Amino acid sequence: MTATVSMNSNLKCLAKATAIALLWTVTATSGDEGMWMPGQTAEVGAAMRADGLQIDPAQLDVRDVTAEMLKGVSDKLNGFARYERLATNRKALIAACEGQPNRRCDVGAYYGGASYYLQQKLEIEDVRLVYAPALGIGNFGGETDNWMWPRHTGDFGFYRAYVAPDDCSRPYARDNVPYRPKSWLPIACEGVKEGDLVMVAGFPGATHQFLTADEVRFNFAQFEPRLQRSLSDYAAQINQATAGNREAQIH
Numbered sequence: 001m002t003a004t005v006s007m008n009s010n011l012k013c014l015a016k017a018t019a020i021a022l023l024w025t026v027t028a029t030s031g032d033e034g035m036w037m038p039g040q041t042a043e044v045g046a047a048m049r050a051d052g053l054q055i056d057p058a059q060l061d062v063r064d065v066t067a068e069m070l071k072g073v074s075d076k077l078n079g080f081a082r083y084e085r086l087a088t089n090r091k092a093l094i095a096a097c098e099g100q101p102n103r104r105c106d107v108g109a110y111y112g113g114a115s116y117y118l119q120q121k122l123e124i125e126d127v128r129l130v131y132a133p134a135l136g137i138g139n140f141g142g143e144t145d146n147w148m149w150p151r152h153t154g155d156f157g158f159y160r161a162y163v164a165p166d167d168c169s170r171p172y173a174r175d176n177v178p179y180r181p182k183s184w185l186p187i188a189c190e191g192v193k194e195g196d197l198v199m200v201a202g203f204p205g206a207t208h209q210f211l212t213a214d215e216v217r218f219n220f221a222q223f224e225p226r227l228q229r230s231l232s233d234y235a236a237q238i239n240q241a242t243a244g245n246r247e248a249q250i251h
Contacts, residue, residue, distance in 0.1 A: 046172075061120040065093055065107060069116040086113075093118055102169035112210040124179060125171045126162040133157075 031079070069089050077085060090107045097105035097120055105124045107116055120174060133140065137154040162176035163169055181218070192198060242248040 041116045053065075060103075061123050063120070065118045066114075066116045068093060069107065073162065090116075092143060114210050122169055124161045124163065125169050126173070126176050128160045128162065130158040130160055 031202055069086060071089055072085050073082060073089075093107050096104045097118060102123045102125070106119050106120045108119060109116055131155050133156065139155070141148070141151070141155045145153060148251070161179040162172075163179045165175065165177055167179075
């Protein structure tokens, strides 16, 4: 499995061509020039993990656990008592799920607590960095361009996830094989044409469509005004602390 982050079709083809060219000349090159590593040893893998290299675990299953989460929750419970009951139910579901080998599990609340879903994932222990772009591409424009749109930064990387031959997760081993998920998104080098359907992978930040009338009144009368005052005070403190120091100011 190959994972990519923030790369348009042109950069995909460029990275592919660059990787092929580098394969003929070096085994692994790193630093500001980027990295192309067709092979990897256990020592290299351990060093990269120590530096913080991680990959999101593979999604195995999503299950509606609303009934289990609301077990013992009634109209008589409110405030902290209701929170404690939900927390107890959530911890029990996660503990049972993570009793399986190499599982990372979580219970997410959706629509303001109207629904709950248990997410079961396989924690992949053997993750290998295959390609990283040169610093001039990956950090093009620095922090200035980081807050601009459109961005022209190629901050992406290629990784491969490996598992044991029986599809079980385990640390690096020479006979590990590439992990093959049930579904994946193919990479296309030809780009898109006008009128093509484009789907952006992501997760909606939040929805407030199930707020009660009391919650809406609280937000408008108390929460939002307090948040506005807090952020204004925070900005004022930053401006005061950085006055006359152009290098410390945010533009």
